[in-house]
Amino acid sequence: MKDSQFNLKDAVAVLERTPAGLTALLYGLPETWIRATEGERTWSPYAVNGHLIHGERTDWIPRARHILAGETRPFERFDQMAQFTDSQGKSLGELLEIFADLRRENVAALVGMNLTEADLERNGLHPELGAVTLGQLLATWVVHDLDHVAQVARTMAKAYGEATGPWTAYLSILRDRV
Amino acid sequence: MKDSQFNLKDAVAVLERTPAGLTALLYGLPETWIRATEGERTWSPYAVNGHLIHGERTDWIPRARHILAGETRPFERFDQMAQFTDSQGKSLGELLEIFADLRRENVAALVGMNLTEADLERNGLHPELGAVTLGQLLATWVVHDLDHVAQVARTMAKAYGEATGPWTAYLSILRDRV
Numbered sequence: 001m002k003d004s005q006f007n008l009k010d011a012v013a014v015l016e017r018t019p020a021g022l023t024a025l026l027y028g029l030p031e032t033w034i035r036a037t038e039g040e041r042t043w044s045p046y047a048v049n050g051h052l053i054h055g056e057r058t059d060w061i062p063r064a065r066h067i068l069a070g071e072t073r074p075f076e077r078f079d080q081m082a083q084f085t086d087s088q089g090k091s092l093g094e095l096l097e098i099f100a101d102l103r104r105e106n107v108a109a110l111v112g113m114n115l116t117e118a119d120l121e122r123n124g125l126h127p128e129l130g131a132v133t134l135g136q137l138l139a140t141w142v143v144h145d146l147d148h149v150a151q152v153a154r155t156m157a158k159a160y161g162e163a164t165g166p167w168t169a170y171l172s173i174l175r176d177r178v
Numbered sequence: 179m180k181d182s183q184f185n186l187k188d189a190v191a192v193l194e195r196t197p198a199g200l201t202a203l204l205y206g207l208p209e210t211w212i213r214a215t216e217g218e219r220t221w222s223p224y225a226v227n228g229h230l231i232h233g234e235r236t237d238w239i240p241r242a243r244h245i246l247a248g249e250t251r252p253f254e255r256f257d258q259m260a261q262f263t264d265s266q267g268k269s270l271g272e273l274l275e276i277f278a279d280l281r282r283e284n285v286a287a288l289v290g291m292n293l294t295e296a297d298l299e300r301n302g303l304h305p306e307l308g309a310v311t312l313g314q315l316l317a318t319w320v321v322h323d324l325d326h327v328a329q330v331a332r333t334m335a336k337a338y339g340e341a342t343g344p345w346t347a348y349l350s351i352l353r354d355r356v
Contacts, residue, residue, distance in 0.1 A: 150354075
């Protein structure tokens with residue numbers, strides 16, 4: 001799927017499913033799964049949910065609006081650590097609900113932009129990456145969701161890695177990102 | 179989590195969530211996502227669902243029973259290609275329902291075994307891996323689910339990889355298993 005193959009309807013179809021997907025996979029799980037990490041400086045499923053919330057608040061739709069407003073300043077930098085303060089005192093269930101609410105609002109905002117093909121080609125300035133298009137931003141929103149869904153599954157899998165004994169040889173996910 | 183840290187209740191908590199997780203992520207998605215693959219000889223989300231169904235029918239619970247029956251023969255070999263014939267003519271929605279029904283039955287069967295710590299140490303003979311324990315089989319069931327959830331997310335992510343433009347640099351999932 002090239003740049004030109006990005007399709008807003010297909011993108012929305014994924015974006016609107018992510019909160020329910022994560023809720024179905026994670027809500028009610030024992031803390032041992034929710035708090036598992038892949039090691040130092042890696043994120044638990046709990047941390048990932050906080051990060052997704054911060055993205056809804058400060059990244060995707062704010063940046064889309066920035067581009068559509070014709071801003072020439074670069075985007076605000078994204079805080080990769082915000083979730084470690086913002087999530088304090090909240091249960092995973094609360095985080096999942098906050099994420100679902102924000103995502104619903106943001107998908108509605110995206111659909112309400114009635115973007116044309118020409119809009120998707122409009123440029124923004126990323127503080128590190130330089131020139132990017134609105135279409136690339138929206139494709140990144142989708143892939144970013146999927147990256148974190150995979151991360152949640154991988155992190156949980158690794159928590160049981162040693163317990164699989166000889167089967168470890170068949171479970172490739174245990175050797176991703178090590 | 180070592181062998182000794184395997185916990186049946188935690189394992190069941192994951193196993194019983196997988197069908198709802200996949201359904202929430204996939205049901206109703208456009209075919210372009212469902213049929214995406216990572217390239218030749220890799221599986222689409224649709225194929226993964228058929229594979230999970232075949233596992234419910236022939237792998238996990240049958241092998242657990244084989245061990246508990248004290249069988250000294252090796253397990254039956256698992257057919258890694260069965261889904262390409264078994265799924266024919268079925269929609270993804272049908273596959274998700276079949277998987278959910280089989281998983282519900284199999285989790286009930288697992289819980290009904292009232293396994294003791296000693297049971298988890300009982301041995302079976304894998305046709306390729308040799309001696310394995312029931313606990314390792316059950317841990318593998320869990321990790322196998324998570325491996326395929328991650329695969330589904332990774333496969334979908336790669337379908338939009340090029341569309342992310344310069345952001346590709348930040349989306350590590352696009353470089354897993356290439």
